[in-house]
Amino acid sequence: MNIMRVRDYNQMSEKATEFLVNRINSLENPVLGLATGSTTEGLYQRLIEKYSQGEISFKHVTTFNLDEYVGLEQSDPKSYYYFMNERLFRHVDISMDRVHIPNGAASDLKKECEAYENAIAQAGGVDVQVLGIGANGHIGFNEPGTPFSSKTDVVDLDKSTIQANARFFNSIEEVPTQAVSMGIETIMNSKEILLVVSGDTKADAMAKLLEGEISEDFPASILNKHDSVTVIVDEAALAGS
Structure with missing residues (x-):
């Protein structure tokens, strides 16, 4: 695990951008795993700025997002599909045929999960998976207790995750209680992982990750077993380490 310590959120974002720009420009047909959220x-x-400056193109990029809330249509402003379209996709030259985000409103969610796994496999697997970490150690929406052997599936959200995400909704009652999420094994099958961590609310989780003890009670701990993980973490998130 390569730990890159940075000053603050801005520097974390800059270093993460440099990392991805390098991969986008060096791989012939990069497959990126993407995460949502404020981090x-x-x-x-x-990345939009780099595209606007002509430093990168997304024409040859394929993306797979980690997760999506169950029950939200793609047009819902609270959906992760909407988030990704507004924050990235509509501002760059990516083909939406190459964009993959789980459909949390699918009529058959089991079939949706299986199709998502198949799509990742058909794309040749994920080259670089971008991850954040939850305060309880979740990666994607894989909450504590999720088997390390899990594949893309419908998952129940932990109360702490619902509370943490309530700030994006009008009330905590509006926060979905389930999501479709890439599984831990799916994430670990990525060739390379980029974990970005910022803020004092993640300090305890970061300290636990760096301890190195691997347990399904702390899902992110499995990253210690991956061959190629880069962690870009700011000073506030390292306060407990």
């Missing part, structure tokens, strides 16, 4: 907003904004 990645600065990264996506900078």
Whole structure:
């Protein structure tokens, strides 16, 4: 695990952007695994800037998002499909045929999960998976107790995750209680992982990750067993380490 310590959120976003720009430009047909949430907003904004400056193109990029809420249509402003379209996709030259986000409103969610796994396999697997970490150690929406052998599936969200995400909704009652999420094994099958971590609310989780003890009670701990993980983490998130 390569730990890159940075000053703050802005520097974390800059370094993460440099990392992805390098991969996009060096791979013939890069397959990127993408994450949503406030931690990645600065990264996506900078990727748009790099595209506007002619430093990268997304024409040859394929993307797979980690997760999506169950029950939200793609047009719902709270959906991750909407988030990704507004924060990145509609501002760059990516073909929407190459964009993959789980459909949380699918009539058959089991079939949707199987199709998502198949699509990743058909694309040759994920080259670089971008991850954040939850305060309880979740990656994607794989909550504590999720088997490390899990594949893309419908998952129940932990109360702490629902509370943490309530800030994006009008009330906590509006937060979906389930999501479609890439499984832990799916994530670990990525050739390379980029974990971005910022803020004092993630300090305890970061300290636990760096301890190195691997347990399904702390899903992110499995990253210690991956051959190629880069962690870009700011000073506030390292306060407990």
